[in-house]
Amino acid sequence: MSTQCKIIKRNLVVNVSEELDHHNAEIIREKIDKLILNHNIKCVIFDFSNTNFMDSSGIGVIMGRYKNIKNMGGNVVVTNVNPRMDRIFKLSGLYRIINSYANVDKALKHSNIS
Numbered sequence: 001m002s003t004q005c006k007i008i009k010r011n012l013v014v015n016v017s018e019e020l021d022h023h024n025a026e027i028i029r030e031k032i033d034k035l036i037l038n039h040n041i042k043c044v045i046f047d048f049s050n051t052n053f054m055d056s057s058g059i060g061v062i063m064g065r066y067k068n069i070k071n072m073g074g075n076v077v078v079t080n081v082n083p084r085m086d087r088i089f090k091l092s093g094l095y096r097i098i099n100s101y102a103n104v105d106k107a108l109k110h111s112n113i114s
Contacts, residue, residue, distance in 0.1 A: 002017050003015065003017045003020075003024070003027075003028050003031065005031060005032070005035055005037065007039055007041070007099060008013065008108060010039070010040060010041055010042040010043065011041065011042070011043045011044075011045055011108060011111050012036065012039070012041040012043070012044045012045065013045045013104055014028075014032060014033055014045065014046050014047060014057075014067075015049070015050060016028070016045045016046055016047065016048050016050065016051045016054075017050065017051065018051060018052050018053070019052065019053045019054070020049060020051060020053070020054040020055075020057070020058035020061065021050070021053060021055045021057055021058065022053065022055060022057040024109065025057035025058060025060065025061050028061055029061050029064060029065075029082070032061075032065055032067075033068065035066065036065075036068065036069060036072075040046055041069070041074065041108075042067050042069070042071055042072070042073065042074040042075075042111075043069075043074055043075055043076070043077065043111040043112070044074070044075075044076045044077075045076075045077050045078075045079060045107045045108070046062060046076070046078045046079070047079050047080055047104050048079065048080050048081050048085055049079070049080035050079060051082070051089055052082075053084065054085055054088060057094050058089070059094065062076060062078070062098070063094070064082060066097060066098060070110060073094075075098070075111075076098050076102050077098055077099045077100065077101060077107045077111070078094075078099075078101075079100070079101045079103050079104050079106070079107050080099060080102070080103060080104075081100055086100075087095065093111075
């Protein structure tokens with residue numbers, strides 16, 4: 001399964017593939033960055049409902065998108081985080097700068113993008 005992206009208003013929903021690791025991080029990063037610029041995205045929603053594994057490259061993808069979109073007045077959130085990834089997010093400190101929601105619908109409600 002590959003990473004799928006969907007634009008809803010000015011939100012970019014990124015349904016992350018089964019693994020977000022050094023093998024596919026660069027491809028995902030480039031895909032997201034292109035969509036952010038071409039569609040004036042204000043919120044990136046990472047949906048981890050299909051993700052089983054993430055390494056430090058995955059953290060880098062999220063952090064880099066956060067830095068880029070924050071400079072443009074936007075934000076990044078995560079959804080459908082499994083317990084293993086939740087632990088990674090807590091240990092890495094990501095939850096200090098991004099919010100987590102139970103699902104994409106709840107993230108969209110809180111994105112403040114119309």
